[in-house]
Amino acid sequence: MPELPEVETTVQLLRPRVVGRRVKDAEVLWPRSVGALDPDAFRQAVVGARIARLWRRAKYIVFDLERRGRSAGVVLCHLRMTGRLMVEAARHDTGPHTRVRLQLDRGVLSFVDVRKFGRFTFHASPDDVFVKLGVEPLGDGFTKGWMRRELRARRRMLKPLLLDQSFVAGLGNIYVDEALHRTGLHPLRRSDRVPPAAADRLVDEIRATLEEAVEREGSSFDAFYRTPEGQPGSYQHQFRVYGRDGKPCRTCGRVVRKIVVAQRGTHYCTRCQPAPRGRGSAG
DNA sequence: CTATGGCCCTGGTTGC
């Protein structure tokens, strides 16, 4: 599932193919993919614009649009579970799951999404969407002091808290499980019961996990995530716990366990991540 | 404030 590393990889590989390109035409093949705007309005908003910059915020891919050198809104793409972006030659068939297609002055940008959860939407300003996002885990605001304060200020289980995009923006199910294992924290542990030293380690391990995953162009363990070049990532080979339930922990050899937390499959090692006592609290 | 459960979706897997 695309999380921060997969989105970052997509941005990096797509950038040289889209920045500076002009949108000649737009086709919306699945109206809900462009959000609240109806397909005609979406088309009007993007056709004729030039893509001035391509960047990432959390799991969003941001296309800055310009007209006559002036800012003209943004397209925000969220890949959700199965979304993909790619630039192909005009005649290339991207298949039956293509939801939105932008004809560029060189190539065609396609948004392909099997499960239709993803979005490819136009906004006058990205702030409309970004105001509710929390700190960027690879950015300057993600510090040990911040983590210590914010964990203490809440009483939530770590797993759902780290998945909450208004807290830290960019982590998903996979990298939360990986980072918690690397830190030695149980997913059910209450945030205000995390010792300061562990909060510090959590910051380092989240950063390290994400950076290593970006380095390997993300994780591909099913048919879905591929880079814009069509290549799978390789971070799945580094997974310590995700999808490894029933297999031995790579650190201690104990069998990795899978439970459900906040409707999400959650993988952890019972020895490396000792259970908090008394409903996630006392410990 | 925090937790829970439904919804959106499809394709792959499981169970009978």
Add this chain to the structure above:
DNA sequence: TGCAACCAGGGCCATA
């Protein structure tokens, strides 16, 4: 073998 039920999961929303 066939087919239905089930599951995965990010973000959002309503409800407890």
